[in-house]
Amino acid sequence: MLCVKDISGSTDLTGTDLKHYRIEAFIGQGGMGVVYRGRDTRLNRPVAIKLLSPALVASAERRNRFVQEARAAAALSHPAIAQVYDIDEVDGCLFIVMEYIDGRSVGRLIADRELDLLSSVEIAFQVVEGLEKAHEAGILHRDIKSDNIMVTRDGRAKLLDFGLAKLMEPAPAASAPPSDPLRTLTKDAGRTLPGLVMGTVPYMSPEQARGRDLDVRSDLFSLGVVLYEMVTGELPFKGETPLDTMHAIAYEEARPVTVVRRNLPPQVHRIVSRCLRKRPEDRYPDAETLASDLKRFKLDLESGSRTDLRPIERLQAWFDRMISSVPLGAKGVWIVAGVVVLAVLLLFTSFNWGSLIAPAVIGVFLYRGIRNRKKRLLADFAKKVSRMPSVEAVIFHDGKMTTVVKDAPASAFVRITGLIEEMNGKLFFGKPVAAEIASDLPAEEFQALIRRLGVLYVRTERPGEPPAGKQGKNKDHSFSGMK
Numbered sequence: 039m040l041c042v043k044d045i046s047g048s049t050d051l052t053g054t055d056l057k058h059y060r061i062e063a064f065i066g067q068g069g070m071g072v073v074y075r076g077r078d079t080r081l082n083r084p085v086a087i088k089l090l091s092p093a094l095v096a097s098a099e100r101r102n103r104f105v106q107e108a109r110a111a112a113a114l115s116h117p118a119i120a121q122v123y124d125i126d127e128v129d130g131c132l133f134i135v136m137e138y139i140d141g142r143s144v145g146r147l148i149a150d151r152e153l154d155l156l157s158s159v160e161i162a163f164q165v166v167e168g169l170e171k172a173h174e175a176g177i178l179h180r181d182i183k184s185d186n187i188m189v190t191r192d193g194r195a196k197l198l199d200f201g202l203a204k205l206m207e208p209a210p211a212a213s214a215p216p217s218d219p220l221r222t223l224t225k226d227a228g229r230t231l232p233g234l235v236m237g238t239v240p241y242m243s244p245e246q247a248r249g250r251d252l253d254v255r256s257d258l259f260s261l262g263v264v265l266y267e268m269v270t271g272e273l274p275f276k277g278e279t280p281l282d283t284m285h286a287i288a289y290e291e292a293r294p295v296t297v298v299r300r301n302l303p304p305q306v307h308r309i310v311s312r313c314l315r316k317r318p319e320d321r322y323p324d325a326e327t328l329a330s331d332l333k334r335f336k337l338d339l340e341s342g343s344r345t346d347l348r349p350i351e352r353l354q355a356w357f358d359r360m361i362s363s364v365p366l367g368a369k370g371v372w373i374v375a376g377v378v379v380l381a382v383l384l385l386f387t388s389f390n391w392g393s394l395i396a397p398a399v400i401g402v403f404l405y406r407g408i409r410n411r412k413k414r415l416l417a418d419f420a421k422k423v424s425r426m427p428s429v430e431a432v433i434f435h436d437g438k439m440t441t442v443v444k445d446a447p448a449s450a451f452v453r454i455t456g457l458i459e460e461m462n463g464k465l466f467f468g469k470p471v472a473a474e475i476a477s478d479l480p481a482e483e484f485q486a487l488i489r490r491l492g493v494l495y496v497r498t499e500r501p502g503e504p505p506a507g508k509q510g511k512n513k514d515h516s517f518s519g520m521k
């Protein structure tokens with residue numbers, strides 16, 4: 039038989055049965071209870087079982103309210119929402135049976151630095167589509183955070199714990215007036231579940247932190263926090279204590295994502311900052327509007343990521359990469375072939391010191407080729423990006439490559455980032471080149487930048503400004519030793 043100690047996680051329940059659900063393995067513990075992988079022995083399918091902490095559902099009134107909510111959430115069916123199969127109780131302990139998600143949480147993926155811009159936007163887009171469906175049915179999530187979104191092995195995002203946060207709210211009779219800003223934190227959740235408060239506060243909307251009524255725009259705020267976290271690896275609002283974090287949420291502006299990560303396109307800042315506005319009326323009005331903005335942005339990104347290459351083009355690209363990874367490119371391939379032939383010939387002739395001269399000369403050329411490789415790769419990068427209409431200048435200074443762009447579509451950012459990665463991938467040795475993309479710089483900053491040493495490319499004219507004169511394709515600033 040189960041007891042409170044079991045439910046609170048101090049006893050391993052693996053191998054036991056809860057009604058017709060077999061508990062197979064412990065998955066994890068959150069603020070609301072313990073999650074196990076299990077099996078529905080009637081339907082013979084894998085399930086996840088969440089045993090709710092008894093403290094959360096102590097009063098009968100509260101339990102009924104929760105069960106009602108959970109039933110509404112169970113009625114939701116969408117690929118981006120983890121399906122709730124059942125809600126039941128054993129010995130007064132409530133448990134929720136849901137779809138078992140074989141994958142990793144977004145929180146884990148962020149910690150492992152496995153998300154790039156395109157996958158972050160893809161996840162946010164899938165989640166917001168799920169939210170749209172829930173909001174249409176009149177259900178708010180209330181606890182969107184990176185640990186409540188899982189991504190399956192085949193890249194499907196699944197939102198977990200729909201409506202469960204309702205459990206964290208104080209029971210109506212005991213509640214403080216809605217205007218009490220610390221109600222959610224200190225009176226209830228703070229006392230019973232301190233860990234949860236720490237984990238959840240950074241994703242709260244300002245109205246949630248103040249204990250006000252919530253609507254769909256509160257979920258959109260929290261999703262904005264997750265998107266911010268996915269693209270920068272950092273949370274937008276941080277404080278030493280939950281109270282400090284709540285203060286930041288209510289009164290401080292988050293640092294723009296494009297300041298935290300200089301390579302991000304301005305569009306991602308526009309979307310995230312609109313989600314994170316303090317007043318709900320300044321945010322996206324609904325999930326549908328945010329979904330269509332994310333979709334447009336995603337298409338723009340995809341058009342720059344060249345995932346649409348045909349197999350033959352991929353092969354060609356692979357061959358090009360291989361050729362260019364040999365010093366001196368195609369010439370290098372011939373030289374290597376020549377050395378091999380020579381070595382074979384030497385094997386069949388009687389040894390003579392004079393025969394070493396040819397390989398020695400080739401060796402010197404190869405050494406020079408390798409030594410100058412980084413410079414060549416930088417010049418090659420500058421040449422390729424300079425063909426993009428939105429690129430205004432390329433500067434390599436102090437070991438860092440800065441590409442200046444103006445009015446650049448998101449695809450340009452993806453392309454530039456891709457070229458930087460390609461360049462770093464071809465380096466034989468030495469540190470990878472640090473790179474940043476500076477977008478829409480004010481005229482003075484732009485002028486200051488192109489006066490530095492190491493300008494590899496600068497567009498002759500800036501739209502709306504007089505010709506840059508001497509600075510256009512400036513030989514004076516050319517990179518020393520650059521071909």
Ligand SMILES: Nc1ncnc2c1ncn2[C@@H]1O[C@H](COP(=O)(O)OP(=O)(O)OP(=O)(O)O)[C@@H](O)[C@H]1O
Nearest residue numbers: 065066067068069070071073086137138139143185
């Ligand atoms: N349906 C599921 N399938 C697979 N793993 C799950 C499922 N639901 C939860 N998990 C995993 O179980 C662990 C605990 O989840 P839980 O929801 O209890 O904690 P949390 O999300 O960190 O906090 P909170 O209680 O605020 O939701 C997490 O690692 C989560 O990824």
Ligand SMILES: [Mg+2]
Nearest residue numbers: 068185186199
């Ligand atoms: Mg959870």
